[in-house]
Amino acid sequence: MSKRILIVGGNSGIGEKLNKLLQEEGKETILMSRSQGGVDIQEDEPNFPEIKGAIDALVYCPGSINLKPFRGLKLADFQHDLTINYLGAVKTIKNYLPNLKESEHASITLFSTVAVQKGMHFHSSIAGAKGALEGLTRALAAELAPKIRVNCIAPSLTETPMAEKLLRNEKQREGAEQRHPLKSIGASSDIAYMAQFLISEKARWISGQIMGIDGGMSSLSNG
Numbered sequence: 001m002s003k004r005i006l007i008v009g010g011n012s013g014i015g016e017k018l019n020k021l022l023q024e025e026g027k028e029t030i031l032m033s034r035s036q037g038g039v040d041i042q043e044d045e046p047n048f049p050e051i052k053g054a055i056d057a058l059v060y061c062p063g064s065i066n067l068k069p070f071r072g073l074k075l076a077d078f079q080h081d082l083t084i085n086y087l088g089a090v091k092t093i094k095n096y097l098p099n100l101k102e103s104e105h106a107s108i109t110l111f112s113t114v115a116v117q118k119g120m121h122f123h124s125s126i127a128g129a130k131g132a133l134e135g136l137t138r139a140l141a142a143e144l145a146p147k148i149r150v151n152c153i154a155p156s157l158t159e160t161p162m163a164e165k166l167l168r169n170e171k172q173r174e175g176a177e178q179r180h181p182l183k184s185i186g187a188s189s190d191i192a193y194m195a196q197f198l199i200s201e202k203a204r205w206i207s208g209q210i211m212g213i214d215g216g217m218s219s220l221s222n223g
Helices: 013-024 075-102 124-144 161-166 170-178 188-198
Strands: 004-008 028-032 057-060 106-111 148-155 210-213
Touching (some): 004 075, 013 028, 013 188, 057 075, 075 124, 106 124, 124 148, 148 188
Parallel strands (some): 004 028, 004 057, 106 148
């Protein structure tokens, strides 16, 4: 079973919930974020803290919600989303890959969005960045097998601090719930439970997968 887990973006939302679940299991967690460790993944060469020894799982949580019409998006918006969601993951994995290779059974878990598989208005920037991340998931899963498993979770709207502006009042919340076949929005625990599973030995035969945890949005009719 995974024993030492690095969670990037583990100070809020899904990462925070995952950290609590893992600590309840007695796992050693290492948290990394701007507020904990001072790492800014938007820098060309982030100042990653050195970690000695094996890392059994790396979970990369940082993301962004930048919903605008395509005509209103500037090139800087696309660059920002790509840097946080895709290039940040690339930089982190590159830096800690030697640690992952020291583990007998390591894994990497990334986070995408339902908007990659299901076209949605105003999602062109974030869907493009997360689409790159899904491609990275499959490519790395093939390249790093059989020693390191790589998977990606693709949620729909989830109640996290990052999504607060989309759920500011009851009307917005009700509208978001009704857009999902299961008539509810996700909780951070819904996503964290899947991440907890994917980094466990129970998922030892799962790699290269995009796991849709989205209230049925990606595959069900909402009739």
